[in-house]
Amino acid sequence: MPWKGPFDALLARYPKDASRLIDIVRDVQAALGHVPPKAVAAIAAKLGLSTVDVEGVVTFYHFFSAAPAGTYAVYLNTNLVSEMKGAAEVAAAFEKEAGCAFGMTTSDGRIGLYKTSCIGMNDQEPSALINGIVFTKLTKKKVKEIVAAMKAGRDLRTLARPYGDGANRSNPVRSMVRNNIRKKGPVLFAPFSSGTAVKKAAALSPEEVIAEVKKANLLGRGGAGFPTGLKWDFCRRETRTPRYVVCNADEGEPGTFKDRVILTELPHLLFEGMAVAGYAIGAAEGVLYLRSEYAYLRAHLEKVLATLRAKKVLGRSIAGKRGFSFDITIKVGAGAYVCGEESALLESAEGKRGEPRDRPPFPVQFGYNGLPTTVNNVETLCAAARILERGSMWFRSLGTPKSTGTKLLSVSGDCKRPGVYEVEFGLAVQRLLEMAGGMDAQAVQVGGPSGQCIPRGQFDRRIAFEDLATGGSFIVIGPQRDLFDVVRNFMDFFIEESCGWCVPCRAGNPLLKRKLEKIVGGKGTARDLAEIEAWGKVIRNTSRCGLGQTSPNPILTTIQNFRELYEAMIDRSAEFISEFDLGQAVQAATSITGQTLPESHHE
Amino acid sequence: MNDTSVKIRFTVDGKECFGKPGQTILEAARENGVYIPSLCRYEGFVPAGSCRICTVRVGGRYMSACTQPLTEGLAVENKVPDLEDMRKALIEMLFVEGNHLCPSCEKSGNCELQALAYRYQMLVPRFPYQFPVRRVEPAGTKILLEHNRCIKCLRCVRGVKSRDGRNVFGPLHRSTDKKIAVDRALATKLPDDQALKAMERCPVGSILKKEVGFAVPIGRRKYDKRPIGSDVEGPKD
Numbered sequence: 001m002p003w004k005g006p007f008d009a010l011l012a013r014y015p016k017d018a019s020r021l022i023d024i025v026r027d028v029q030a031a032l033g034h035v036p037p038k039a040v041a042a043i044a045a046k047l048g049l050s051t052v053d054v055e056g057v058v059t060f061y062h063f064f065s066a067a068p069a070g071t072y073a074v075y076l077n078t079n080l081v082s083e084m085k086g087a088a089e090v091a092a093a094f095e096k097e098a099g100c101a102f103g104m105t106t107s108d109g110r111i112g113l114y115k116t117s118c119i120g121m122n123d124q125e126p127s128a129l130i131n132g133i134v135f136t137k138l139t140k141k142k143v144k145e146i147v148a149a150m151k152a153g154r155d156l157r158t159l160a161r162p163y164g165d166g167a168n169r170s171n172p173v174r175s176m177v178r179n180n181i182r183k184k185g186p187v188l189f190a191p192f193s194s195g196t197a198v199k200k201a202a203a204l205s206p207e208e209v210i211a212e213v214k215k216a217n218l219l220g221r222g223g224a225g226f227p228t229g230l231k232w233d234f235c236r237r238e239t240r241t242p243r244y245v246v247c248n249a250d251e252g253e254p255g256t257f258k259d260r261v262i263l264t265e266l267p268h269l270l271f272e273g274m275a276v277a278g279y280a281i282g283a284a285e286g287v288l289y290l291r292s293e294y295a296y297l298r299a300h301l302e303k304v305l306a307t308l309r310a311k312k313v314l315g316r317s318i319a320g321k322r323g324f325s326f327d328i329t330i331k332v333g334a335g336a337y338v339c340g341e342e343s344a345l346l347e348s349a350e351g352k353r354g355e356p357r358d359r360p361p362f363p364v365q366f367g368y369n370g371l372p373t374t375v376n377n378v379e380t381l382c383a384a385a386r387i388l389e390r391g392s393m394w395f396r397s398l399g400t401p402k403s404t405g406t407k408l409l410s411v412s413g414d415c416k417r418p419g420v421y422e423v424e425f426g427l428a429v430q431r432l433l434e435m436a437g438g439m440d441a442q443a444v445q446v447g448g449p450s451g452q453c454i455p456r457g458q459f460d461r462r463i464a465f466e467d468l469a470t471g472g473s474f475i476v477i478g479p480q481r482d483l484f485d486v487v488r489n490f491m492d493f494f495i496e497e498s499c500g501w502c503v504p505c506r507a508g509n510p511l512l513k514r515k516l517e518k519i520v521g522g523k524g525t526a527r528d529l530a531e532i533e534a535w536g537k538v539i540r541n542t543s544r545c546g547l548g549q550t551s552p553n554p555i556l557t558t559i560q561n562f563r564e565l566y567e568a569m570i571d572r573s574a575e576f577i578s579e580f581d582l583g584q585a586v587q588a589a590t591s592i593t594g595q596t597l598p599e600s601h602h603e
Numbered sequence: 604m605n606d607t608s609v610k611i612r613f614t615v616d617g618k619e620c621f622g623k624p625g626q627t628i629l630e631a632a633r634e635n636g637v638y639i640p641s642l643c644r645y646e647g648f649v650p651a652g653s654c655r656i657c658t659v660r661v662g663g664r665y666m667s668a669c670t671q672p673l674t675e676g677l678a679v680e681n682k683v684p685d686l687e688d689m690r691k692a693l694i695e696m697l698f699v700e701g702n703h704l705c706p707s708c709e710k711s712g713n714c715e716l717q718a719l720a721y722r723y724q725m726l727v728p729r730f731p732y733q734f735p736v737r738r739v740e741p742a743g744t745k746i747l748l749e750h751n752r753c754i755k756c757l758r759c760v761r762g763v764k765s766r767d768g769r770n771v772f773g774p775l776h777r778s779t780d781k782k783i784a785v786d787r788a789l790a791t792k793l794p795d796d797q798a799l800k801a802m803e804r805c806p807v808g809s810i811l812k813k814e815v816g817f818a819v820p821i822g823r824r825k826y827d828k829r830p831i832g833s834d835v836e837g838p839k840d
Contacts, residue, residue, distance in 0.1 A: 503655050
């Protein structure tokens with residue numbers, strides 16, 4: 001429940017530690033519905049920061065606001081799949097029922113409506129977060145109920161029904177989220193008995209643990225595919241201590257939600273994987289960086305941590321081995337896609353704006369609090385625990401020689417059975433579409449907006465690091481969709497989510513989007529098409545982090561794979577077509593004065 | 604660790620160069636008389652890698668020379684046509700992103716963005732002007748922030764601190780809304796020489812010290828006679 005006491009008492013609960021800035025701001029936001037200048041000044045004074053440091057954080061994250069956000073702040077997901085499933089209708093219903101537009105609050109300050117990018121519920125859209133409570137499969141009728149309850153000042157938890165399956169219905173989650181586990185594979189979803197992996201690890205030396213993970217050829221599951229064993233090895237070789245294990249549970253790539261399911265159903269496996277990593281690199285502390293959208297799982301995760309401590313899977317002398325100590329704390333984000341980038345995540349975990357760092361130095365050298373850190377994906381750490389439990393030979397028997405093991409895929413969009421599929425690497429796209437019931441797809445977006453859009457002709461390609469590498473987002477695009485809507489939605493996403501640090505990503509993407517609108521609006525020439533590609537490459541090549549480097553992908557990969565769609569939009573005979581439309585530019589003035597422009601001016 | 608007697612051999616566009624451990628590609632290149640253009644970099648400040656104009660290519664990979672540590676045997680591509688065009692594109696992006704009206708700007712002639720545009724012979728940017736609506740903001744009693752010209756290089760954030768080491772300047776928001784703001788109380792307390800330094804360190808005319816201006820007339824300013832980079836490259840023959 002939001003805290004209601006005097007402001008000083010809230011601050012007094014925290015130590016004078018700037019790394020707690022995000023936690024403090026979150027409390028203030030929850031208590032007051034915004035972070036007013038008075039609070040900014042008080043927080044800055046308390047932590048020995050300047051007011052711009054505090055304001056910088058307040059204005060960086062989606063779920064913080066300097067202006068009152070409403071007693072109830074509705075964050076409606078408007079990513080591609082939510083739009084496919086009727087987000088526009090739901091948005092209209094919210095506006096009609098609440099009586100205010102998106103981006104604003106009602107005049108009494110009770111309800112605020114906001115749009116947000118993917119909240120990790122693509123298999124049950126349209127979805128929204130209201131004061132942290134997840135609502136899935138929203139309908140106009142449901143919106144009416146919710147808004148009535150908000151107007152009456154009721155607790156919305158009673159409306160978040162029916163409960164989902166599995167741990168979603170258990171205390172303390174009690175959420176309407178559904179797991180939608182469609183296919184269980186041998187690595188993630190096979191039965192696991194807590195304590196077996198740390199026991200196996202403790203019987204080996206840390207170097208042997210690293211060797212085993214290397215032998216298994218475990219590659220990072222976030223999408224980039226860096227060898228996990230090698231990362232651990234680099235980190236272990238750093239002389240400075242303490243070292244840290246940080247789990248990246250900030251899955252923000254639109255269309256991915258598999259970590260949500262792991263965090264709900266398999267947190268014990270994940271935490272044990274973190275303990276194994278800690279043993280391997282010589283770290284006693286782990287941090288789970290949980291995206292704010294999944295904060296509804298926090299109490300559940302804390303409960304599992306307590307259970308594991310009681311079972312001696314975490315804590316001191318794990319598995320009876322002296323010197324094997326490891327424990328985990330949870331840090332919650334505040335809404336920023338870029339924080340999925342590991343160095344931005346570390347900045348955010350330290351309580352700052354989630355802006356990427358320059359690399360090198362890499363996190364294994366200069367990570368959390370400037371100390372050697374291994375940052376691993378949720379799924380990677382789970383797989384690592386399994387490798388210790390069952391051996392590298394077993395792991396290598398799954399998947400392909402270059403991509404061993406299994407991959408969790410988050411399948412959504414125009415298919416009959418959206419959800420999580422655990423498949424062995426090497427599976428053809430076509431086969432996955434058959435399983436998910438999306439055979440009539442015109443295209444599939446593999447790896448989210450930062451990945452690639454592939455046409456039917458490439459459905460024989462395989463999900464593997466050597467072919468289609470993916471963090472797991474798999475969006476099925478049916479024949480009825482306009483691919484330009486897809487590209488637009490993704491470009492808007494990248495523009496919104498750019499941290500704004502570097503020039504190409506901040507200033508370049510709006511220009512790219514504008515050029516796209518020119519072409520799609522029928523005002524493009526062959527030169528425009530050549531330019532949009534060239535500009536996209538400038539952004540790809542010169543951007544500072546992975547977000548910027550992949551941000552032109554929605555345009556570049558569709559030009560590559562669906563060139564005919566762009567060709568059909570441009571006028572090959574024209575040398576130049578102006579983007580400027582006089583008629584449109586003076587429309588407001590002419591409609592006020594009742595005049596019309598002479599026809600000749602419309603050129 | 605950084606034994607300064609050790610020499611690191613590397614090349615820039617085929618020219619053999621030598622640097623020292625701990626240097627970045629950009630610093631080492633400068634010492635060898637090779638100019639890698641840069642904008643957000645400022646001698647003595649932690650590099651930020653924000654403008655990306657110093658982007659070079661090594662082994663097919665792009666990297667910012669101001670942040671990349673020098674290592675033995677690097678073969679750096681610098682003054683090659685496609686890289687130079689990317690740099691020009693970045694400069695043009697900065698021009699269309701803000702509102703840069705050089706003739707009326709106090710910084711004209713001392714402006715590094717303007718100087719780079721001259722060096723790259725920018726005539727009309729390839730991108731459409733965005734004409735953002737931005738304001739001029741009085742930031743405490745000593746300085747003005749001219750947001751129309753700000754390029755978010757973060758020099759002020761990195762280089763101007765209060766007496767007790769706190770940030771006077773800092774970024775707010777993100778994406779296209781990103782802007783630089785000040786802690787007004789700290790900005791007001793800045794000694795005059797520090798406020799003047801803040802203005803000098805700003806590569807464009809975004810930070811202005813109140814009550815001074817045009818102390819050096821246009822025509823006698825830093826880049827009026829010699830182009831940016833000539834201090835590194837030496838006089839042209």
